[in-house]
Amino acid sequence: MVLLGTPFEVVRSYGESKVYYHIFNTPPIKTAFNAGNYIISIYISGCVYIKLGGTVGSLYIPSIIIPAIISTVTFFLLNCCILMILFSLEHKVSFFSGFFQNFTSFLPNIIASAPLGYFIARFMLMDDGEYLVLLFMLPLMLARYSFVLYLDAKQNYYNMIKTLTAALEAKDPYTEGHSHRVEQYAELIAKKMHRSAYDIENIKVASLLHDIGKIGIDETILNKPGRLTQQEREIIMTHPQISSNILKNVKLNSVVRTCVVHHHERFDGKGYPDGTKGDSLPMEAYIVGLADAYDAMTSDRPYCKSLTDRQVACILREESGKQFHPKTVRAFLEVLEDLGKI
Secondary structure, eight states: OHHHHGGGOOEEOOSSSOOEEOTTTSOHHHHHHHHHHHHHHHHHHHHHHHHTTOOTTOOOTTTTHHHHHHHHHHHHHHHHHHHHHHHHHHHOOOHHHHHHHHHHHHHHHHHHHHHHHHHHHHHHTSTTHHHHHHHHHHHHHHHHHHHHHHHHHHHHHHHHHHHHHHHHHHHOGGGTTHHHHHHHHHHHHHHHTTOOHHHHHHHHHHHHHTTGGGGGSOHHHHTOSSOOOHHHHHHHTTHHHHHHHHHTTSOOOHHHHHHHHHTTOOTTSOOSSSOOOGGGSOHHHHHHHHHHHHHHHTSOBTTBOOOOHHHHHHHHHHHBTTTBOHHHHHHHHHHHHHTTOO
16 A cells, blocks of 8 residues: 555645655655655554454454554654664764654644544445545545645744844844844754743744844944943843834734743843843743843854853853843753754
8 A cells, every 4th residue: 555655645845935745756765765664664563453462354442442552653653763763874863852853743643643544444344435435534635725724824924024034134234144043042942941842933933033123223223333332222222122012913922922022131130121030931031032142142243252152151151040041051051062062
């Protein structure tokens, strides 16, 4: 079945460019690997099913529940292991961290699709079951199409945010790429802290939007080659409120809004705009704030040179519990160690 179905498999990417991958534009070695992976995983999990007392063609509950669950988990583990062995050999990706990420990402899909497979199998054992399967698949195909539309809308929303940040960075050449780098650093911190996929998505959006209020700051202040006066600093410190005003009519998650407005708050309460401190702010705001501070310290500005990662690491340790939340500092120091920067 795998060999028969592979030529008809079409997979769509959901990046900025919509690309459809099929047998004619996929390298033969990749097609062979994917087919082999499925065949090995299906064969071994099928053997496990039979060894545990499952009978091929018998779909009676509860006798098949335990064999079916264990064989499904076996298929999932084998599939992930084979993929991660390849990725670790080709791309130097850590096997265990990659395996854990795949496990948490795809397990919900497996849990949701396994019952569907059972119902389809039951239909196929009935008289004229193939027609029942077609009727059963129609609402599923509609649901999948609706989900594709949702992904498209989500990608367009993300592209709109990138356009806004690009407009800001065009105004201030010294911050070109800043928001994108903050997004990357914040995502690394969030993953190290084992935040949920939902939290990470909010953090990424907030990172891209965190400085959008600077579009309302005079260019002579943003691009000033020397240090700012106290009055100029006070003007710069209004950018979180400007961000809030710009985004007030945009439908955003409340956590994203909080991060955008409060990413310059300090853990000890000496930040701005409100002096909010401690756990009164969500962890996402502290993650974005640390990522923002790290990129600022490691980037050349008109009034100061960039610091080395080791210098920044010393500052982070000193400011843990002061400017930065201790948990975010611990996580980011681990990230820098993983990247070989300290």
